[in-house]
Amino acid sequence: KAGVTQTPRYLIKTRGQQVTLSCSPISGHRSVSWYQQTPGQGLQFLFEYFSETQRNKGNFPGRFSGRQFSNSRSEMNVSTLELGDSALYLCASRQSGGKIYEQYFGPGTRLTVT
């Protein structure tokens, strides 16, 4: 079974631009969660999607948004990028009904904002 894939793996953007990151979960997994990893803050939960609906949300500003498609693929969008948005963005998928920590992470997208 293929793992969680994220595209692109690396991205450089300029302050003020917007960016869209993509995540394809493991086949059969309907839940996708997004996390931001920075050296100063560690791993922080952004949001979780299940069956195209946002099920849970972390404490991030409205510039961070996401969506999930009928095939469970998910996208995350960050508008009006700030320097502090530079981070590794990770997505994780899990089976419906699985324990929330039985999630499988992708390799992440490294976003650099200049």
Added chain:
Amino acid sequence: DQQVKQNSPSLSVQEGRISILNCDYTNSMFDYFLWYKKYPAEGPTFLISISSIKDKNEDGRFTVFLNKSAKHLSLHIVPSQPGDSAVYFCAAGDDKIIFGKGTRLHILP
């Protein structure tokens, strides 16, 4: 306000010895506690968990201890091996998971 804290950014341990990684939390309502391991250029992988109703869980070389009164958990790795060198994240949660900042473990030959 950090609900899950890993106060040691890094730790070096001799191969074959015991590695002890520590974690503190503030929310007594957490249902479960977890440890994840992360290698560079890879996503974190789930290592071991413990429910809030238990005080110890063991899986091979890895044991997690939970002290609810102290709001403290620890991960013991015995014996430590070179492949254990990675960043370890402590996490806790109920309907969502809250991670600590991670501890980088170096296993010295």
